[in-house]
Amino acid sequence: MPPGLTHFFSNSLMLVTLAVPFLLFPLAAWVVLRCTSGKMRMALFAIVNLIFALGVCISRGTYGVRLHDVKEYFIFSTAMFVVYVALVAVQYLLLEKKLGSWLPLFFPILILILVKYVPRQWTQGFVPAPFSNKVFADFFLGLSYMAFRLTYMVHEIRNGIVPLPSFAEYLSFAFFVPTLSIGPINPYSAFHKSLEAPDRTLTPIGRSWARILIGLTKYIFLGNLANQLTYDGLLADGLPHLWIDFPIAVAGYCAYLYLNFSGFCDIAIGVSGLLGIHVHENFDRPFSKRNLQEFWAHWHITLTDYMRDMVFVPLSKSLVRRFGPASTPHCIALAIAIVFVLMGIWHGAGWNFVIYGLWHAVGVVVVHYYTLFLKKRLGKARYAKYRENRAIYHIANAITLAYFALGLIFVTNSMHGLKIIFGAFRPM
Known part of the structure; x- marks a missing residue:
């Protein structure tokens, strides 16, 4: 077959395999x-979710795969998906049989660590040749979000918020297609309530369709425009650049990340809403916030909520019990630092992600101590006036956005990539 025709069929197959799961899933599930x-x-x-989740997993790697490799990819991806389902099923067995107090909680995190952070060379002989350029963790779609959803479900069950689900409902929640790949990290309590007592005031049909349209506009159109000004789009062209291009790339990647991520979440929330399933918001005007503490309460909200409930609250309480009430501000600061380092590691393997976590740990801890200082120095009434001052708000907001956007350079670039980027600049 001529190369051009092969490329055409490969791209056509990619479009079909990507579109079918997202177009037909809402209809089949409804x-x-x-x-x-x-x-x-x-x-x-549960069966519908598993079938379409398998379809999404297979479609991820179809683009760029040669036609004679498609069959091998299909077989291998299906086998990996069966392993994925089996691992998730083991966690339910641990929970149902109450095998230990901590094992059901930490089993998904253990699998996440083993799969996501296993050295790449260890799997080179296992992964078939057509996929040797893929990371082993890529075959476990949305594994990070899966692990957090399932551990939080254990937390809710143990606190009496929800009952133990049936195995079918458990699989439906774990592999719920709209939130499978990149969230939001919707709690099981919201999923369970939507199935048992659907509330259309939370998921109106018109608003759900609007969210899908808005999400598609962000994800496909605006996100691709912003991508032209990111590190890869603007600086990685092999040409020398003036330093003025650096702040443009910083702002461009920040805009791209927001449009891409929030756009996908809009689609997930909208599709779920059509089915009457309420999915928690993941973004709430984060760029309007005055400091990093407020920013992280409104950016990737479900991740922040998870880390607050599962790590920060128990850790800070434990530290206060250990060191005494007088040390509470410092215990909170230490807990904040640990949370953000863990969040950095959660985003990926590599020192750049550790640095990203430390970057925000330092930023939020500084805000924590600065807030304590202002409250003590100004008193309640003057601190309230300080908060109401619009000039101070705009300055604080600009500093917050600049700090966040600059930190993103560690998320999108490896340490080697950073060297390439900074090597592209020449003196003005």
Whole structure:
């Protein structure tokens, strides 16, 4: 077959495999939820989610795969997906049988660490040749989000917020297609309540369609425009650049990340809303916040909430008990630092992600101590006036955005990539 025709069919197959799961899933899931009931309803809903989750996993690597490799990719990806489902099922068995107090909670995190951070060379002989350029963790779609969803579900069950789900509902929640790949990290309590007592005031049809349209506009159109001004789009062209291009790339990548990430979340929330399933918001005007503490309460909200409930609260309480109430401000600062280092590591393997975590740990801890200083120095009334001052707000907001945007350089670039970027600049 001529190379041009091969490329055409490869791209066509990519478009079909990407579109089918997202276009047909809402219809298939709606039919199951609307036309069936009882145990059959939940079992069929689980099957629908598993089928389309497999379709999404297969579609991820179709682009660029030669036609004679498609069959091998399909077989290997299907096998890996079966392993994925089996691992998730083991966590349910641990939870159902109550095998130890900590094992059901930490099992998903352990799998995440083993799969995501295993040295790449260890899997080179296992991964078939057509996929040797892929990281082993790529075959476990959304594994980081999966691990956090499942551990938080254990937390909710143990605190009596929700009952233990049936195995079918558990699989439906774990592999719920709209939130499978990049979140939001929707809690099981919201998912369970939506199935048991759907509330259309939370998921109106018109607003759900609007969210999908807004998300598509951000993700496909605006995100691609912003991508032209990112580090890769602007600086990685092999040509020398003036230093003025650096702040442009910093702002460009920040805009691209927001449009891409929040756009996908809008689509996920909208598709879920069409089915009557309420998914928590992940962004709430983060760029309008005055400091990093407020920023992180409104950026990637579900991750922040998870780290607060699962790490920060128990860790800070434990530290205060250990060192005494007088040390509370310092215990909180230490807990904040640990949380953000863990969040950096969660984003990926490599020293650049550790630095990213430390970057925000320092920033939020400084805000923590500065706030304590102002409250003590100004008193309640003067501190309230300080907060109301618009000039101070705009200065603080600009500093916050600049600090956040600059820190993103460690997320998008490896240490080697940073050397390439800074090597591209020449004196003005």
